[in-house]
Amino acid sequence: MIPFLDIKAINSRYRDDLVEAARRVIDSGWYVLGNEVKAFESEFNSWCKTNHTIGISNGLAALRLVFEAWIEQGKLERGDSVIVPANTYIASVLAITAAGLKPVLVEPDEDTYNLSLKGVRSAMTSEIKAVLVVHLYGRIAPMDQLAPFCSENNLLLLEDAAQSHGAAIAGKACGVWGDAAGFSFYPGKNLGALGDGGAITCQDEEFAKLIKALRNYGSHRKYENIYQGSNERLDEMQAAMLRVKLQYLNEDSNLRRDIADQYCRQISNDKIRLPIIPADRDEHVWHLFVVRSKMRDEFIEHMSKNGVQCMIHYPIAPHKQLAYQTEFASLSFPLTERIHEEVVSLPISPTISKDEVNTVVAAVNSF
Numbered sequence: 001m002i003p004f005l006d007i008k009a010i011n012s013r014y015r016d017d018l019v020e021a022a023r024r025v026i027d028s029g030w031y032v033l034g035n036e037v038k039a040f041e042s043e044f045n046s047w048c049k050t051n052h053t054i055g056i057s058n059g060l061a062a063l064r065l066v067f068e069a070w071i072e073q074g075k076l077e078r079g080d081s082v083i084v085p086a087n088t089y090i091a092s093v094l095a096i097t098a099a100g101l102k103p104v105l106v107e108p109d110e111d112t113y114n115l116s117l118k119g120v121r122s123a124m125t126s127e128i129k130a131v132l133v134v135h136l137y138g139r140i141a142p143m144d145q146l147a148p149f150c151s152e153n154n155l156l157l158l159e160d161a162a163q164s165h166g167a168a169i170a171g172k173a174c175g176v177w178g179d180a181a182g183f184s185f186y187p188g189k190n191l192g193a194l195g196d197g198g199a200i201t202c203q204d205e206e207f208a209k210l211i212k213a214l215r216n217y218g219s220h221r222k223y224e225n226i227y228q229g230s231n232e233r234l235d236e237m238q239a240a241m242l243r244v245k246l247q248y249l250n251e252d253s254n255l256r257r258d259i260a261d262q263y264c265r266q267i268s269n270d271k272i273r274l275p276i277i278p279a280d281r282d283e284h285v286w287h288l289f290v291v292r293s294k295m296r297d298e299f300i301e302h303m304s305k306n307g308v309q310c311m312i313h314y315p316i317a318p319h320k321q322l323a324y325q326t327e328f329a330s331l332s333f334p335l336t337e338r339i340h341e342e343v344v345s346l347p348i349s350p351t352i353s354k355d356e357v358n359t360v361v362a363a364v365n366s367f
C-alpha cells in the first residue's frame, strides 16, 4: 500500500541530524524559550524574508494570538466581523471565535479553492474589520490583489499559512503580505515538527513585542504581567527539530511540485477533475494534491484496491459542523458544500518514489 503520508519516512531522512539536535537540547538543561527558539526565529526570518518570527505552540494558537493582540491594541473589538473562506480547515474559524470575533464565511474561487477579490468585495459590510485569508492546500491566495484592497479599506489582513510554507507570488512568500501570518508546524504540514509547533510572522516591531508577551503569560519580564496573556510558547526541543528540517524545506517543495506536474501531465480520466497548476511554479507548494470526483466513495475504494491510500480534506465544511450549529445552521454555501462532497487527496509526500507516482497515475487512469 502506498500510504497517503509516511511521516516516519519523511523524518528518517534526517534521523542523525534530529538525534544530534535532540541531544543538544537535552544536554543544555534549558527547555523553554532559549537559544533554539531564538535561532529558529532568526533562521525562519531569513528563509521567509520577514522582519519578525515568533515561535508559538501550534498554528491555531498563532492565529488566535494575532486576533488577541489586535484586540489588545484596540484595532479590533470583541464582536467585530472577520471574513474567512467557507471551505477552510476548521482551525481558521476556531481562531476567530476563540478571540470573541464573528466569522463571516465567504465562498472560495472554484479554480484555486482560495478567496478571490470578487468574493471578499461581495461580502463587505461596515461590520467587517479584518480578513483571514487561507492559502489552502499549499496555493497562495491572490495577495497582490487582496493586500492592496485591505489596506485601501482599512481592513486588518491575517494570513493562515499553515499549509503553504514557501508559496509565493513573484518571489514574495506568504507570511509577508498581510499585517501578520500564522504558520503551523504540525507533523503532517510541509514543515513539520516532531510534535506541535507554530509561528507568527509580522513586519512591525511593536507588534512582535506584544505577541512575545502574549505567548508568555502577558509578560516581558519574569513575574511582571502587563497583559492577560496565555502560555503558547514553542519549546526548545521542537525548535531544534525545526531548525534541522527548515534546511530541506525548499528541496521538499520542489519534490512536491515535480509530483504534481507528473500527476497533471499523466492523469487523464473524465471522472476525475484535476487541480489547476498555476503558471508560476512558486505559487504552489502542494501541501495537498486535491482532485474531485462525483463518485468519491467508489474512487477511494478503487484506489485502495490498487494499493493507494487516499484521504479527504475535508469531509465536513465548518458551517456544517455540530460545533457551529448555533452560529451557522441556517447558512448555505452551495459551492463549498459541493467541494466537500467531491474532494479526494492523492499521496504527494516528498518521499514517494517515481514507481509509486506511476502506480498512483495508473490507478487513477483505470478508474
Ligand SMILES: *Cc1c(COP(=O)(O)O)cnc(C)c1O
Pocket: 058, 059, 060, 061, 088, 089, 091, 092, 134, 160, 162, 163, 183, 184, 185, 186, 196, 197, 198
Ligand atoms: C493545520 C491548520 C491549522 C492549525 O494548525 P495546528 O498547528 O494544527 O493548530 C490552521 N489552519 C489551517 C488551514 C491548517 O491546515
